[in-house]
Amino acid sequence: DAGQKHFGPITCKSCGMIYTANSPEDAVQHTQYHRRFLEGIKYVGWKKEHVLAEYWDGKIIVILPDDPKYAIKKAEDVREIVDNELGFKQVALSCPSKSKIYMFVSTEKKVVGCLIAEQIKQAFKVLSEPVLDESINHEIQEHHRAWCCSTKPESAICGVSRVWVFSLYRRKGIASRMLDTVRNTFIYGSFLNKDEIAFSDPTPDGKLFATTYCGTPNFLVYNFIRHQRKW
Ligand SMILES: CC(C)(COP(=O)(O)OP(=O)(O)OC[C@H]1O[C@@H](n2cnc3c(N)ncnc32)[C@H](O)[C@@H]1OP(=O)(O)O)[C@@H](O)C(=O)NCCC(=O)NCCS
Ligand SMILES: [Zn+2]
Structure with missing residues (x-):
């Protein structure tokens, strides 16, 4: 930790969710949303x-x-x-x-x-x-x-x-x-x-x-x- 703690809102670069870095509730919400969202938009594709x-x-x-x-x-x-x-x-x-x-x-x-x-x-x-x-x-x-x-x-x-x-x-x-x-x-x-x-x-x-x-x-x-x- 370089001592540069981030306090403002941050945007996740993969799921796009905006959350507060130092809020534990936000972190939990983000983890859940992140997983569900990325799973939802994952595209495996099919033959036809x-x-x-x-x-x-x-x-x-x-x-x-x-x-x-x-x-x-x-x-x-x-x-x-x-x-x-x-x-x-x-x-x-x-x-x-x-x-x-x-x-x-x-x-x-x-x-x-x-x-x-x-x-x-x-x-x-x-x-x-x-x-x-x-x-x-x-x-x-x-x-x-x-x-x-x-x-x-x-x-x-x-x-x-x-x-x-x-x-x-x-x-x-x-x-x-x-x-x-x-x-x-x-x-x-x-x-x-x-x-x-x-x-x-x-x-x-x-x-x-x-x-x-x-x-x-x-x-x-x-x-x-x-x-x-x-x-
Ligand atoms: C609305 C939405 C689908 C537009 O998708 P998009 O891929 O960004 O749209 P495009 O890039 O094709 O936009 C074409 C033009 O429309 C206009 N435009 C689109 N979104 C705009 C915005 N948020 N503000 C101002 N102009 C906008 C712009 O003129 C744009 O051209 P430019 O980027 O060269 O200026 C997207 O903003 C979205 O998903 N929003 C959240 C869901 C929603 O509200 N859907 C609409 C339901 S009716
Ligand atoms: Zn995320």
Whole structure:
């Protein structure tokens, strides 16, 4: 020990958890999380995997409802991590037997991205930030999912039920590449437009991502429960 004790928060370089170095409870929590997380994203692979795209830093595979048990099991393990991280009760998939689970597998054989896509029929445009409404607490606006959407349904084809990228791999275009792949493969033989996809109840991160990806703050959403308001 060189006498340089670390007291502030530190980020684990393998699991990404932020914890306090000198707190024993944090250390225990980290050890548990670390093991479970790394086990969950470990990707062994299988013979008949469906590889949809390959890049210098990884590949995108899809897991379909009829895939073998071990593939489904991996998808479920990853989904558990994702739902846990999204930190709230997720809306159930409208039809699990029709949903497709896309995963970005890094060259180190870790699942570092996951996107669950499902078929939908309609969605609603997010309305641009309204002129500040005093009835909405500012704290809530900043830290929770505050967005409003139109009440007029638009037709849509593909719903992004969940999209997640491992914290240490964000801002490398992984979510964008997964979504490009979804648009290219969700419906056989056609390439979906950006206005044919919608996001389920987006988080603040999701909103920033979708705004850039779709090239508009008025991207489509579905599955909202609490935020639909008439403006
Ligand atoms: C949202 C999420 C999936 C984005 O994944 P990602 O791989 O980092 O996204 P990309 O690298 O493809 O981002 C493309 C562009 O979107 C925008 N963007 C994405 N995340 C952003 C953020 N947190 N803040 C600001 N802009 C962001 C940027 O313009 C980015 O391009 P740039 O990095 O060249 O500036 C990721 O942040 C995540 O998993 N968050 C936690 C889970 C979550 O909230 N999911 C959304 C559910 S709706
Ligand atoms: Zn760790």
